[in-house]
Amino acid sequence: MKKPAADQQIASKSNVYRTLYDVRGFCSKQELAKKCGISMPTLYQNLNDLMEQGLVCYSGEERSTGGRKAQGLGTVSDARVSVGLSMTEKSVRMVAADLRLQELAYQTVPFDTCTKLRGDPSEIGEILERFLNEFDISRKKLLGVGITIPGIISPDHTRLLLAPTLGLENIPLNKLIHSIPYPTYIDNDGTSSGHAEGFVRRSFRNMAYLSLENGVGGAVLTEGRLYEGNSGRSGEFGHICVEPGGLRCSCGRNGCLEAYCSPLRIEKTFGVDLETFFQGVENHNPEYEALLSDILRHLAIGVNNMHTVLDSDVVLGGFFSEYLQPYLPLLRQYVMAGNPLSSDAGFLQLSAVPHHITALGAALYFIRDFIFSV
Ligand SMILES: [Zn+2]
Incomplete structure (x- = not known):
């Protein structure tokens, strides 16, 4: 059955907006019409609507297309x-x-x-x-x-x-x-x-996101979509056991990843904030270095378990990860030492969203x- 014209118009407008939203860089009207698979008159009609709504504007950029210059288009970021x-x-x-x-x-x-x-x-x-x-x-x-x-x-x-x-x-x-x-x-x-990480990366690669905050958790994204599990509890990586009979966890069990790799462990052990702790590590405070080494070794076990099960990228995020950039090569070494299935630890990455x-x-x-x- 043929769709009513009004519906087609709405469908085109959504298509135009989303296509333009996904474009990075310069996009002329001609290019946009081609990407959307619609005629120029239909594009003009939809652009008029979107511009009236304040959702699309000229980007201010012009490029020569052989003859006269074409104006660039863009979505208005602060429209909402x-x-x-x-x-x-x-x-x-x-x-x-x-x-x-x-x-x-x-x-x-x-x-x-x-x-x-x-x-x-x-x-x-x-x-x-x-x-x-x-x-x-x-x-x-x-x-x-x-x-x-x-x-x-x-x-x-x-x-x-x-x-x-x-x-x-x-x-x-x-x-x-x-x-x-x-x-x-x-x-x-x-x-x-995990959603924010996937959105910013714009990647459809499979990803296990490990959130290193006081509570350690995460998310599994397969081809850009969240894998929720049967009861919406997937990605609770904080409670993977990395040391049977080990440190007490907030969940009441012992040896969970969270008990070893939560930044709370640092606060509880030394009574200092992360800034002070990592400054101490840089100054070769032996007690701080020993704790960081233990954290990284247990983190590597958790990361390996995640990678072994999922065969995906593993991304470390959350406010603790903001301090881990200098230690990523060492962490990757620990990961490789315990991973028989992978030839390098490039699958382990830090978040593309460093703050908040x-x-x-x-x-x-x-x-x-x-x-x-x-
Ligand atoms: Zn636990």
């Missing part, structure tokens, strides 16, 4: 904004991002997540409003607020089933949702970060939703 809110044990980290997931504003505010989620989390609404005011984020442009929690979220995203690092279990999230007067979406922190990936991943939900709804 999305906010990501990442909840940790002691703070809430907020980021505002444009449609390209570029950071517009960032702020960390102290917040007792465990107590508030158990009781009354409504203060989060006030914290968010202050953030929006302080950075002059337009409510008109605001698509929504994505929220991440370091724990397992129910499939309908309304309940926190288990959060060992927060010491929480089976907590309804409706009060949190209702304290925010914008569309909200709640997800696991590692999952959100969890909050950015939370913001990404509404950006994606918008791009696919134009």
